[in-house]
Amino acid sequence: MAINIIVAGSSRSFPSGAEQLAQLESSCNAVLVIGENSDEAYAALPALQSSTFCAVELGTECLAQHVGLDDIERHRNTVGFARFRLGDAEPTNLIELVRQPWTGHEAVTSARALFERAGFTVAICEDFPGRIVDRLIRPYFNAILRRFDEGLASAEDLDATLRLGLGYPEGPLALLNRTGLRNHHDVTQALYLALGDVDFAPARRAQVAKFRAAG
Amino acid sequence: MRKVGVVGCGTMGAGIAIVSARAGFETRVFDTRQEAIVKAKKNAADFLQKSVERGRLDADQLPLIMDRWHGSSDFADIADCDFVIEAVLEDLHVKHAVFSELNKLCANETIFASNTSTISITEIAGGSGRADRFVGMHFCLPAQLMKLVEMSPGLNTSAKTWSVAWNFALALGQKPVKTQDTPGFVLNYFLIPFNNDAIRLVEQGVAEPGEIDKAIKTAMGYPMGPLELVDLIGTDTQRLLCDAMHGLTHESRAACPPLVRRMIAAGRLGKKSGRGFYEYSDQKMFGA
Numbered sequence A: 001m002a003i004n005i006i007v008a009g010s011s012r013s014f015p016s017g018a019e020q021l022a023q024l025e026s027s028c029n030a031v032l033v034i035g036e037n038s039d040e041a042y043a044a045l046p047a048l049q050s051s052t053f054c055a056v057e058l059g060t061e062c063l064a065q066h067v068g069l070d071d072i073e074r075h076r077n078t079v080g081f082a083r084f085r086l087g088d089a090e091p092t093n094l095i096e097l098v099r100q101p102w103t104g105h106e107a108v109t110s111a112r113a114l115f116e117r118a119g120f121t122v123a124i125c126e127d128f129p130g131r132i133v134d135r136l137i138r139p140y141f142n143a144i145l146r147r148f149d150e151g152l153a154s155a156e157d158l159d160a161t162l163r164l165g166l167g168y169p170e171g172p173l174a175l176l177n178r179t180g181l182r183n184h185h186d187v188t189q190a191l192y193l194a195l196g197d198v199d200f201a202p203a204r205r206a207q208v209a210k211f212r213a214a215g
Numbered sequence B: 001m002r003k004v005g006v007v008g009c010g011t012m013g014a015g016i017a018i019v020s021a022r023a024g025f026e027t028r029v030f031d032t033r034q035e036a037i038v039k040a041k042k043n044a045a046d047f048l049q050k051s052v053e054r055g056r057l058d059a060d061q062l063p064l065i066m067d068r069w070h071g072s073s074d075f076a077d078i079a080d081c082d083f084v085i086e087a088v089l090e091d092l093h094v095k096h097a098v099f100s101e102l103n104k105l106c107a108n109e110t111i112f113a114s115n116t117s118t119i120s121i122t123e124i125a126g127g128s129g130r131a132d133r134f135v136g137m138h139f140c141l142p143a144q145l146m147k148l149v150e151m152s153p154g155l156n157t158s159a160k161t162w163s164v165a166w167n168f169a170l171a172l173g174q175k176p177v178k179t180q181d182t183p184g185f186v187l188n189y190f191l192i193p194f195n196n197d198a199i200r201l202v203e204q205g206v207a208e209p210g211e212i213d214k215a216i217k218t219a220m221g222y223p224m225g226p227l228e229l230v231d232l233i234g235t236d237t238q239r240l241l242c243d244a245m246h247g248l249t250h251e252s253r254a255a256c257p258p259l260v261r262r263m264i265a266a267g268r269l270g271k272k273s274g275r276g277f278y279e280y281s282d283q284k285m286f287g288a
Helices: A036-044 A105-117 A133-148 A155-166 A172-179 A179-194 A202-212 B013-024 B034-053 B061-067 B094-106 B120-127 B159-171 B186-201 B211-221 B226-233 B235-249 B258-265
Strands: A002-005 A029-033 A054-055 A079-085 A094-100 A119-127 B004-005 B026-032 B070-071 B083-086 B113-114 B133-141 B148-153 B175-178
Touching: A002 A079, A029 A036, A029 A105, A029 B159, A036 A054, A054 A105, A054 A119, A054 B120, A094 A105, A105 A119, A119 B186, A119 B211, A133 A172, A133 A179, A133 B186, A155 A172, A155 B148, A155 B175, A155 B186, A172 A179, A172 B004, A172 B013, A172 B175, A179 A202, A202 B186, B004 B094, B013 B026, B013 B034, B013 B061, B013 B070, B013 B083, B013 B133, B026 B034, B061 B070, B070 B113, B083 B094, B094 B113, B094 B120, B094 B175, B113 B120, B113 B159, B120 B133, B159 B175, B186 B211, B186 B226, B186 B235, B211 B226, B226 B235, B235 B258
Parallel strands: A002 A029, A029 A054, A054 A079, A094 A119, B004 B026, B004 B083, B026 B070, B083 B113, B113 B133, B148 B175
Antiparallel strands: A079 A094, B133 B148
16 A cells, blocks of 8 residues: 655645655555646546545645546546645645545545544535635635725734634734735635635735735 | 723623723623623622632632622612713614613713624714713623723714723723724624635535634634634524624625524524534533
């Protein structure tokens, strides 16, 4: 039994490599495709029937962009995954594991078990744009940026209110400034296109950050 | 400032009364329901006893604090208070009725504050008879534990009133933050839609509640997931907050998700009913 890790470009989930996964003893045959070019690497793989699962790293795209929408034998053991990472911050311990309605149960449970044995917290979700975390925090961040522009409160008071009122470890404005508004722009722009929901349209401050970063 | 009135001793009012008495103010707690006063006083004593047991309060302070805690169902007992905080039903007409009565009873210089979480301070102040001596003071649940107070001036709040109220919040041992007088102020303006978004993920079949909460807590370091929080505050309360916020802002994210209405109809009110997005065997409230 083996874990075959295919590295296809730089990975947001594992920027320093996936050693913690490679060193695991596996009770199943697993293929992990990581990196920004995971789509090409996955497409080039031979038949995957001998693998318990194949996990493809996702960016902002859906798993369906790799495996299609139809139940085809080749893709039945394929799951998507992304280790959540906010902008320039280090990746968090969360793995969002994405499945299609027809993804095999064993593939999902085995992928979950493997990531958990590597010390990650795994949340399973269906194949929707933004998965769980980006779907929830991006409209919230946009609202924060908009209302800050409108003078709802000072940056210090906005952040203090959400830290003290809800126990958040860091205020949202400080968090966005630390991790990069430009990245927030890129994620919200992608989700806005995918979902067509104006609440995901990049906030003015994120647009400015993107524009200025482009020089 | 020496005497503080707290009008309404539901969960919020009872908590505010503890904060006030604990900070050294003579505290008059008014409610029309005698049984609510009895319950609030017992809960205050129980809470303070727990604080002593946990080493957060000197034992000799407990009886002194409770000596400053006075319950009454007679409005006249609020008359000589220097500062009155209202924590009654989130209904503008009810609040206007309360303040109209208080305005007749209290001294000219008494400052009124509302603990509203959604209604405009300026609108409430408009029915108080003393809009210049009126501020918003939104404490967080549970008030006796949470330091944050969102403070909002109405359009007619005087600079002097604002200064006195701000210093009063500090004297209570709280951390005041200034917000505009807009629906939901800061906390609820962002929290209600955020929770709704999480509920909509469940509606849309994106993920199970446990997966959503786990993801948010792990990724963001939040102490509670949004669906755990909705269960704690109650789906019925979430609906009331949504209806109030959406009625004022017409922002789609504030609109009550249909799943919430179905859960209420099914008796799934959250922790208090034993079932919401999760099932519970322990229905104890905060600090109990």
